Amino acid sequence: MSEKEKEIDESSGIETTGHEWDGIKELNNPLPRWWLWTFYAAIVFSIGYIIWYPAIPLLNASTMGISGTTNRGILSEQLKAVEEGRRATVEKLAASDLEVIRADAELSRFAAAGGSSLFKVYCTQCHGSGASGSPGYPNLNDDDWLWGGDLESIYTSIKHGIRNDVDDDTRDSLMPSFGADGLLEAAEIKAVVEYVLQISDLEFDPALAQTGRQLFADNCTSCHGENGKGDREFGGPNLADSIVLYGSDRASLRAQINKPKHGVMPPWGDKLTEAGVKQLAIYVHGLGGGEKAKAE
Amino acid sequence: MLTTEKSASTEPGIENFDAEAVNSKEKRVLYEARKKIHPKRAVGWFRGLKWWIMGVTLGIYYLTPWLRWYRGPDAPDQAVLVDLANRRFYFFFIEIWPHEFFFVAGMLVMAGIGLFLVTSTLGRAWCGYACPQTVWVDLYLVVERYFEGDRNARIKLDAAPWSASKITKRTFKHIVWILIGFATGGAWIFYFADTPTLAIEFFTGQAAFVAYATVAILTATTYVFGGFMREQVCTYMCPWPRIQAAMLDEHSLTVTYNDWRGEPRDRHAKRMRAAGEYVGDCVDCNACVAVCPMGIDIRDGQQMECITCALCIDACDGVMSKLGLEKGLIAYTTLEEYGSNMQLATGGNGDDGDDGGNWLADGIGSVTIRPQNIRGSDGKLVDAVKHTDLRSLLRPRTIIYTAIYAAIGVALLWALAVRDTLKVNLLHDRNPVFTVLSDGAIRNGYEIKILNMTGESRSFLVTVDGLPGATMKTSGSAAPESRSLRIEARADKLQASRIFVRVPKDRIGGSETDFAFKILAIGGSDQTTAAAKFEAPSIFDK
Numbered sequence: 001m002s003e004k005e006k007e008i009d010e011s012s013g014i015e016t017t018g019h020e021w022d023g024i025k026e027l028n029n030p031l032p033r034w035w036l037w038t039f040y041a042a043i044v045f046s047i048g049y050i051i052w053y054p055a056i057p058l059l060n061a062s063t064m065g066i067s068g069t070t071n072r073g074i075l076s077e078q079l080k081a082v083e084e085g086r087r088a089t090v091e092k093l094a095a096s097d098l099e100v101i102r103a104d105a106e107l108s109r110f111a112a113a114g115g116s117s118l119f120k121v122y123c124t125q126c127h128g129s130g131a132s133g134s135p136g137y138p139n140l141n142d143d144d145w146l147w148g149g150d151l152e153s154i155y156t157s158i159k160h161g162i163r164n165d166v167d168d169d170t171r172d173s174l175m176p177s178f179g180a181d182g183l184l185e186a187a188e189i190k191a192v193v194e195y196v197l198q199i200s201d202l203e204f205d206p207a208l209a210q211t212g213r214q215l216f217a218d219n220c221t222s223c224h225g226e227n228g229k230g231d232r233e234f235g236g237p238n239l240a241d242s243i244v245l246y247g248s249d250r251a252s253l254r255a256q257i258n259k260p261k262h263g264v265m266p267p268w269g270d271k272l273t274e275a276g277v278k279q280l281a282i283y284v285h286g287l288g289g290g291e292k293a294k295a296e
Numbered sequence: 297m298l299t300t301e302k303s304a305s306t307e308p309g310i311e312n313f314d315a316e317a318v319n320s321k322e323k324r325v326l327y328e329a330r331k332k333i334h335p336k337r338a339v340g341w342f343r344g345l346k347w348w349i350m351g352v353t354l355g356i357y358y359l360t361p362w363l364r365w366y367r368g369p370d371a372p373d374q375a376v377l378v379d380l381a382n383r384r385f386y387f388f389f390i391e392i393w394p395h396e397f398f399f400v401a402g403m404l405v406m407a408g409i410g411l412f413l414v415t416s417t418l419g420r421a422w423c424g425y426a427c428p429q430t431v432w433v434d435l436y437l438v439v440e441r442y443f444e445g446d447r448n449a450r451i452k453l454d455a456a457p458w459s460a461s462k463i464t465k466r467t468f469k470h471i472v473w474i475l476i477g478f479a480t481g482g483a484w485i486f487y488f489a490d491t492p493t494l495a496i497e498f499f500t501g502q503a504a505f506v507a508y509a510t511v512a513i514l515t516a517t518t519y520v521f522g523g524f525m526r527e528q529v530c531t532y533m534c535p536w537p538r539i540q541a542a543m544l545d546e547h548s549l550t551v552t553y554n555d556w557r558g559e560p561r562d563r564h565a566k567r568m569r570a571a572g573e574y575v576g577d578c579v580d581c582n583a584c585v586a587v588c589p590m591g592i593d594i595r596d597g598q599q600m601e602c603i604t605c606a607l608c609i610d611a612c613d614g615v616m617s618k619l620g621l622e623k624g625l626i627a628y629t630t631l632e633e634y635g636s637n638m639q640l641a642t643g644g645n646g647d648d649g650d651d652g653g654n655w656l657a658d659g660i661g662s663v664t665i666r667p668q669n670i671r672g673s674d675g676k677l678v679d680a681v682k683h684t685d686l687r688s689l690l691r692p693r694t695i696i697y698t699a700i701y702a703a704i705g706v707a708l709l710w711a712l713a714v715r716d717t718l719k720v721n722l723l724h725d726r727n728p729v730f731t732v733l734s735d736g737a738i739r740n741g742y743e744i745k746i747l748n749m750t751g752e753s754r755s756f757l758v759t760v761d762g763l764p765g766a767t768m769k770t771s772g773s774a775a776p777e778s779r780s781l782r783i784e785a786r787a788d789k790l791q792a793s794r795i796f797v798r799v800p801k802d803r804i805g806g807s808e809t810d811f812a813f814k815i816l817a818i819g820g821s822d823q824t825t826a827a828a829k830f831e832a833p834s835i836f837d838k
Contacts, residue, residue, distance in 0.1 A: 102772055102774070103774075108772055112771075112772065128727075129727060130725075130726075130727030130728045131728075132727070132728040132731065139728075139731065141728055141731040141739075141741075142731050142732060142733050142734065142739075143733050143734050144733070144734040201736075238734065241734035241735065241736075242732055242733070242734055242735065242736040243732065243733075243734050282772070285772065286771040286772040286794070287771075288731060288739055288741060288771065288796045289731075289733075290772065292774055
């Protein structure tokens with residue numbers, strides 16, 4: 001390369017680059033130094049970045065980077081840290097009596113919040129997002145409980161489930177198929193339905209209800225109790241209140257006596273931790289229908 | 297006729313400065329690397345005022361976080377505190393919750409209107425006196441002057457080769473600059489936490505990372521802005537110089553060179569006068585240029601760079617008194633007054649008459665100023681010369697600004713005086729909207745948030761009004777349902793509770809009943825109501 005004489009532009013006093021197009025010459029105004037050095041520094045930084053972090057996409061994954069850091073890994077570390085921070089409270093929950101948890105403002109708030117999020121994951125499929133249930137699936141907001149509404153009963157129902165064949169301690173009961181198995185004649189079922197309507201405070205046929213009353217006393221009171229007030233020992237629903245699980249019209253009642261449907265719930269004690277089940281119990285109890293602990 | 301001839305001989309007693317305006321009008325190019333400005337120390341009334349303002353504003357900034365204000369055992373005792381973690385703002389007896397942010401918004405509106413008011417009357421008084429950039433640059437200049445001497449000594453030192461003495465001076469200067477920057481950044485974080493605690497934590501390495509980062513950033517910006525960038529911040533970074541052009545009008549006071557009495561300028565005024573020539577008052581000593589921190593020549597007329605710090609007024613007034621002439625060759629003047637005096641001085645010869653005497657539009661250079669028009673044979677200014685009349689401050693525009701400013705201020709004070717110390721937010725459950733109970737009664741759930749905006753823990757009695765037969769309980773409570781509930785709220789805290797309201801079947805009036813929760817502070821006079829709806833199935837609509 002020969003040392004060329006630098007040409008200086010007359011009007012601006014700045015040297016030219018020597019490039020010329022149709023008589024138009026390019027002045028040599030270099031980039032500001034700070035800009036240039038920032039640019040070089042960025043290049044150096046990016047090389048280090050590519051080596052240190054996962055960066056270059058490949059067919060199935062990407063280069064891993066020597067740090068081994070991934071967003072997924074960072075998230076799981078953060079989750080672990082959160083869990084670690086809660087450990088003491090969670091252990092306290094698992095070890096404490098339910099009534100003790102309920103009476104402790106801090107613990108019960110923690111349990112209700114945790115229970116709320118567990119409920120949304122595991123329970124809403126059947127009981128609904130607002131816990132208000134649907135035909136066949138109990139509303140957990142109300143004060144009508146099949147198996148008991150105190151903390152201990154709710155806890156047991158969640159832990160062992162209802163009528164499942166997994167847990168040996170599951171809550172279990174079976175209403176006979178009075179019609180399908182020929183225990184009652186169709187006319188007798190009709191009469192029992194009228195009696196049930198009567199005790200539910202709905203419109204009924206007085207003549208038939210009179211017959212139904214005797215039939216009810218003979219066949220139903222062992223589980224549904226005298227006057228149809230239910231028996232929580234067997235999960236026998238209260239038939240004398242305003243809440244009916246499978247429908248309160250004549251056809252629904254008839255169908256239920258003929259060949260009853262039975263609700264089933266899995267045992268959550270298998271899936272959730274002891275603290276998790278307790279959190280759910282506190283949450284469900286706090287939905288509004290929770291009852292006081294039974295006197296021992 | 298401008299005299300451009302430079303000469304060593306001067307008026308007796310007047311020092312001539314070999315000062316050239318760094319940002320002079322003629323030499324302005326599109327881009328140029330910064331040339332360092334070496335402002336000379338000014339002495340005079342405005343400089344004195346600026347020392348006071350500097351002392352007071354810096355004092356307020358550095359000392360405020362250390363002021364204490366007792367608010368009770370459960371509240372912070374710092375007079376001014378922005379408590380981000382707990383979402384509270386404390387200002388002496390005032391405490392603001394997030395939902396009261398309108399106080400801050402109102403104060404920002406007042407600050408905006410205040411700036412309009414000040415600018416339309418006093419021009420860029422904010423820029424020249426109170427802007428942190430101006431104040432801190434002034435402080436940095438004090439340090440610079442202490443270690444390196446005044447203007448001439450600093451210019452000499454800049455040009456001098458590196459020596460032990462130069463290195464020592466520079467080192468000390470930069471150390472003190474950085475310490476000031478550090479104190480500035482340090483004071484800033486004290487507004488966001490308990491100052492004595494944070495100070496100990498900070499120096500023992502226990503403070504949060506964000507505290508160190510904030511101090512580091514503010515130390516760096518203070519050091520760079522105050523020590524190096526200085527007037528460039530005002531000219532190139534700040535939007536206010538651009539906005540002020542729209543805020544000023546012909547009645548606003550601005551720092552003005554009164555060329556109607558200054559021109560034609562001449563360094564040998566006395567000799568010229570003795571020779572029977574008419575010359576202006578300006579002896580071209582460049583004192584105004586030497587003191588200018590913005591590096592401009594005020595004699596070029598109004599310029600965007602001028603922050604109206606008035607130091608050139610001080611410099612020129614000193615010269616004028618030595619010359620035995622009236623002060624105010626450079627002075628706070630309105631454009632209107634200036635135009636009228638120009639008219640007088642030129643006899644109207646340069647005004648093309650189509651814009652009501654707007655001399656700036658006509659171009660000053662094109663007119664001939666006749667000193668004999670404004671100065672009588674006795675050497676005094678003639679009576680026709682207009683002088684600054686403070687009544688020009690009072691005009692519809694400034695009155696409207698003042699009225700808006702005062703109205704917002706009064707509204708905020710009123711809002712503060714009647715500020716609630718109890719507030720209730722109510723949220724009706726959406727899922728489910730209502731629950732049917734086994735006896736047919738209907739239950740609704742509500743989330744009720746009680747804001748106890750006082751410094752003491754209080755109990756509140758919650759009752760319902762307009763819902764016959766209603767009973768209540770709180771979620772998870774073992775207590776039986778009752779006609780009223782008692783909710784405890786800790787000092788200065790929000791208490792959220794879930795409450796259930798139950799109405800028996802035979803007392804429900806329809807699918808939707810309006811009623812209200814009444815919340816009463818037990819043992820106090822605070823009470824409030826929260827409107828609510830009680831929802832029920834549509835079968836209750838008759």
